[in-house]
Amino acid sequence: MTNSPLLALFKRDLLIAFRNRGELLNPLMFFLMVASLFPLAVTPDPKFLGLIAAGIIWVGALLATLLSLDLMFKSDYEDGSLEQMLLQPQPALLFVMVKTALHWMVAGVPLTIVAPLLGVMLALPEGGFAPLILSLLLGTPTLSLLGSIGAGLTVGLKKGGMLMPLLILPLYIPVLIFAASSVQAGIDGNSYTGHLAFLGAYLALMLVLAPLASSAALKISIAR
Amino acid sequence: MTHSQANNQPQAAAALLSGQGLWCERDDRVLFSQLDFAWDSGQIVRISGPNGAGKSSLIRILLGLSASYEGELFFNGQPMAKGRYEFRDQLLYLGHQVGIKASLTPEENLRWLCPDAAKEAIYSALEQVGLRGFEDVLSQGLSAGQQRRVALARLYLQNKAIWILDEPFTAIDKDGVAQLEARIIEHAQNGGLVILTTHHQLAVDVLELELGKKVEPRGDFDD
Amino acid sequence: MWSALKRLYHQLGSPKWFYELTSRWSPWFLWIGSALMLVGIVWGLAFAPADYLQGNSFRIIYIHVPAALLSQSAYVMMAVAGLVGLVWKMKISFVVGKTIAPIGAGLAVMALLTGAIWGKPTWGTWWVWDARLTSMLILLFLYMGVIAIYNAIENEEMANKAAAVLALVGSINIPIIKYSVEWWNTLHQPATITLTKKPTMAPEMFIPLVLTIIGFYCWFAVWVFARTRNEILWRERRTKWVQRILSTGANH
Numbered sequence: 001m002t003n004s005p006l007l008a009l010f011k012r013d014l015l016i017a018f019r020n021r022g023e024l025l026n027p028l029m030f031f032l033m034v035a036s037l038f039p040l041a042v043t044p045d046p047k048f049l050g051l052i053a054a055g056i057i058w059v060g061a062l063l064a065t066l067l068s069l070d071l072m073f074k075s076d077y078e079d080g081s082l083e084q085m086l087l088q089p090q091p092a093l094l095f096v097m098v099k100t101a102l103h104w105m106v107a108g109v110p111l112t113i114v115a116p117l118l119g120v121m122l123a124l125p126e127g128g129f130a131p132l133i134l135s136l137l138l139g140t141p142t143l144s145l146l147g148s149i150g151a152g153l154t155v156g157l158k159k160g161g162m163l164m165p166l167l168i169l170p171l172y173i174p175v176l177i178f179a180a181s182s183v184q185a186g187i188d189g190n191s192y193t194g195h196l197a198f199l200g201a202y203l204a205l206m207l208v209l210a211p212l213a214s215s216a217a218l219k220i221s222i223a224r
Numbered sequence: 225m226t227h228s229q230a231n232n233q234p235q236a237a238a239a240l241l242s243g244q245g246l247w248c249e250r251d252d253r254v255l256f257s258q259l260d261f262a263w264d265s266g267q268i269v270r271i272s273g274p275n276g277a278g279k280s281s282l283i284r285i286l287l288g289l290s291a292s293y294e295g296e297l298f299f300n301g302q303p304m305a306k307g308r309y310e311f312r313d314q315l316l317y318l319g320h321q322v323g324i325k326a327s328l329t330p331e332e333n334l335r336w337l338c339p340d341a342a343k344e345a346i347y348s349a350l351e352q353v354g355l356r357g358f359e360d361v362l363s364q365g366l367s368a369g370q371q372r373r374v375a376l377a378r379l380y381l382q383n384k385a386i387w388i389l390d391e392p393f394t395a396i397d398k399d400g401v402a403q404l405e406a407r408i409i410e411h412a413q414n415g416g417l418v419i420l421t422t423h424h425q426l427a428v429d430v431l432e433l434e435l436g437k438k439v440e441p442r443g444d445f446d447d
Numbered sequence: 448m449w450s451a452l453k454r455l456y457h458q459l460g461s462p463k464w465f466y467e468l469t470s471r472w473s474p475w476f477l478w479i480g481s482a483l484m485l486v487g488i489v490w491g492l493a494f495a496p497a498d499y500l501q502g503n504s505f506r507i508i509y510i511h512v513p514a515a516l517l518s519q520s521a522y523v524m525m526a527v528a529g530l531v532g533l534v535w536k537m538k539i540s541f542v543v544g545k546t547i548a549p550i551g552a553g554l555a556v557m558a559l560l561t562g563a564i565w566g567k568p569t570w571g572t573w574w575v576w577d578a579r580l581t582s583m584l585i586l587l588f589l590y591m592g593v594i595a596i597y598n599a600i601e602n603e604e605m606a607n608k609a610a611a612v613l614a615l616v617g618s619i620n621i622p623i624i625k626y627s628v629e630w631w632n633t634l635h636q637p638a639t640i641t642l643t644k645k646p647t648m649a650p651e652m653f654i655p656l657v658l659t660i661i662g663f664y665c666w667f668a669v670w671v672f673a674r675t676r677n678e679i680l681w682r683e684r685r686t687k688w689v690q691r692i693l694s695t696g697a698n699h
Contacts, residue, residue, distance in 0.1 A: 009336060011335075079321050079326075080322055083321070087312055087315060156605075169588070170585050170589050171616065174620070174623050174624055177627045177631045210616075
C-alpha cells in the first residue's frame with residue numbers, strides 16, 4: 001500500500017516508454033553509427049579493428065547513455081510530475097531509484113543486446129563476446145546510476161544537455177577501464193572474473209550512493 | 225481582512241498548519257518577513273498580492289520544496305521536520321504545471337497521480353470535471369483547459385485534508401470555475417483546509433493573507 | 448525572538464567571525480609560506496644535488512609535486528566545504544568551496560604543464576599516458592565539471608548546492624579513479640620511468656621539497672582567505688560591520 005505510488009510511477013513510465021518507443025531507438029541508432037564510423041575513419045582491416053573493438057563499443061555505450069540521460073527527469077520537470085513525486089510522503093530517493101531502474105531498462109539493456117552485433121561488425125575476436133556482454137550487464141546500471149546524478153543536477157537548466165557530459169564522463173572512467181580490459185582479457189584467453197568483480201563492487205557502491213546524491217540534486221534543482 | 229498576529233498566536237500550537245516568523249529573500253529583495261499565520265481545518269485561505277510579491281515562494285516554502293527561508297513551520301502543532309511525512313500524506317497540491325503526461329490518457333494519468341483510486345472512481349471523477357468520453361483519448365489531444373481538468377479530477381478522487389492550489393482557475397471556463405469553487409467550499413465545509421492563490425473572488429468569506437504590502441515590521445509585531 | 452537570534456547568527460555572526468579570524472591569520476600564513484618557498488626553491492634549484500638519472504631536469508619537482516599534491520587535497524577540501532554547507536547550512540562554507548574550485552583547477556593545470564615540461568627531457572615527448580599524469584588530467588576534468596556548474600546555474604544558492612553535491616560525488620570517486628588508472632597503467636605500460644616514484648630520495652633533495660609543499664599550502668590558504676573575505680564583504684555589504692570597515696579603510 002505504501003509503495004503503490006512507486007509501482008504506479010514504474011507502470012506509468014513503462015507505458016510512456018512504450019508509447020514513445022521511437023524515441024528510445026535514437027540512442028541505439030547513435031550507438032550503431034558511432035561504431036561504424038571507426039572502420040571508415042581508421043581502417044577496415046579486421047586485425048586492427050579487433051584490437052580496438054572493445055574500446056569502441058564501450059566508448060560508444062558511454063556516449064549513447066549520455067544521450068539518453070537528458071530524458072531521465074526532463075519531461076517530468078517540465079510538466080510538473082517531478083514536483084508531485086517529490087511531494088509524496090515516500091522518500092524521494094525511492095522515486096529516483098525507480099526512474100534509474102527504468103532508464104537502465106530502456107537504455108542499458110538495449111545497448112547490451114545490440115553490442116554483440118557491433119562486435120561482429122568490428123571483428124571482435126571470439127573470446128571477447130562473453131566478457132563484452134557481461135561487462136555491459138554489470139557496467140550499464142552504474143552508468144545509469146551515475147548519470148542520474150548529472151541528470152538531477154542539470155534538470156532545471158536550458159542547456160543542461162551540453163553540461164551533462166562534462167559532469168558525468170570523468171566519473172565513468174573506472175567503468176570504462178575495467179569493462180574494456182575485461183573484454184581484452186577475454187580475447188587474450190585470460191580470466192576476467194576479477195574485472196567483473198570490480199564492476200559488480202562499483203555497481204553495489206553506486207546503488208547505495210547515487211540515488212542519495214541524485215535525489216539531493218533534484219531537490220536542489222527544483223528549489224527555484 | 226488582513227492577518228493580525230494577535231489572533232493567531234494563541235491557537236498556533238493547535239492549528240493544522242501554522243508558520244512563525246517566516247522570512248524569505250529573493251535576489252537580495254526581502255519578500256516577506258516576520259510572517260505569522262495559523263490555519264485550521266474548515267478554512268479557505270487566499271494568498272494574495274501583486275505579481276512578484278512572493279505568493280509562489282510562500283507556497284513552495286509551505287510545500288517544503290524551497291529551503292531558502294527562515295522561520296518555523298508547524299503541522300498539527302509539531303515542527304514540520306517531524307511532521308513532514310504526515311503532512312505530505314494529507315497533501316494535495318496543484319501547481320502551474322499539473323503533472324499531466326501528453327502521451328497518456330486522462331485515466332492513465334490519474335492512475336499514477338492517485339494510485340489508490342479504483343477505475344470506477346476515476347471514471348466518475350472525470351465525469352465530474354466534464355471529461356466524460358475523453359477517458360481514452362491521449363492527453364496531447366486535449367486542450368490546455370481540459371488537461372487542467374484532468375488534474376482537477378484529483379479533487380474528487382483523493383481524500384486529502386490539505387489542498388494547496390496555485391492559480392487553480394487558470395484556463396478553466398466559466399462553468400468549470402463555478403464548479404471548482406463549489407468543490408473548494410464543500411471541502412472546507414467537510415473539514416478540509418484549502419490554501420490557494422487566485423485573483424478570482426470566491427463567493428464565501430475567505431481568510432486573506434496579503435503579501436507585498438510592506439516588508440518592514442509593523443507596530444503590532446513584537447520585535 | 449529565538450528564531451530572530453538564530454537568523455542573526457546565521458547571517459551575520461559567522462561571516463564576520465571568519466573575516467576577523469582570517470584578518471589575523473593571513474599575514475602569518477603569507478610570511479611563513481613565502482619564507483618556506485624562498486628557502487625551498489633556492490635550496491632545491493641551486494644546492495640540491497643533480498639526479499643521477501635525470502640530471503638537472505628533475506628540479507621541476509619543486510613546483511610539480513606541490514602543485515599536484517595540493518590540487519588533489521584542494522578537491523577534498525572543496526567537497527568537505529560543500530558537505531558542511533549542505534548539512535549545517537553554513538553559507539560561509541559554500542563561499543570557501545566556490546573559491547577553491549578555480550584555484551584547484553589552476554594547480555592541476557600547473558601540475559600538468561610542469562609534468563609535460565619534465566616529460567620532454569625524460570621521455571623525449573611532451574605527453575605520456577603515465578598513471579599520475581592521467582589521474583591529474585582526470586582531476587582537472589572533475590574540477591572543470593564543478594566550475595561548469597557554477598557558471599551554468601544563475602541562482603547562486605542553487606549553484607553552490609549543486610556544485611557541492613558534484614564535488615562530493617567526485618571526491619568519493621577520486622580514490623576509485625586513481626586506483627583504476629594505476630591498474631590500467633600497469634596493464635599497458637610496465638616498467639617505464641615514473642616521474643616521482645622514488646623509493647629513496649636523498650634528504651638534500653627531499654627536505655626542500657617538503658618546504659615548498661608546506662609553502663604552497665600556506666600560499667593556498669592566503670589566497671582562499673583573501674577571495675573568501677572579498678566575497679564576504681560583497682555579500683555583507685549592507686551590514687554595519689562591513690560599512691564600518693569600508694569607511695575606515697581598515698581592511699586588515
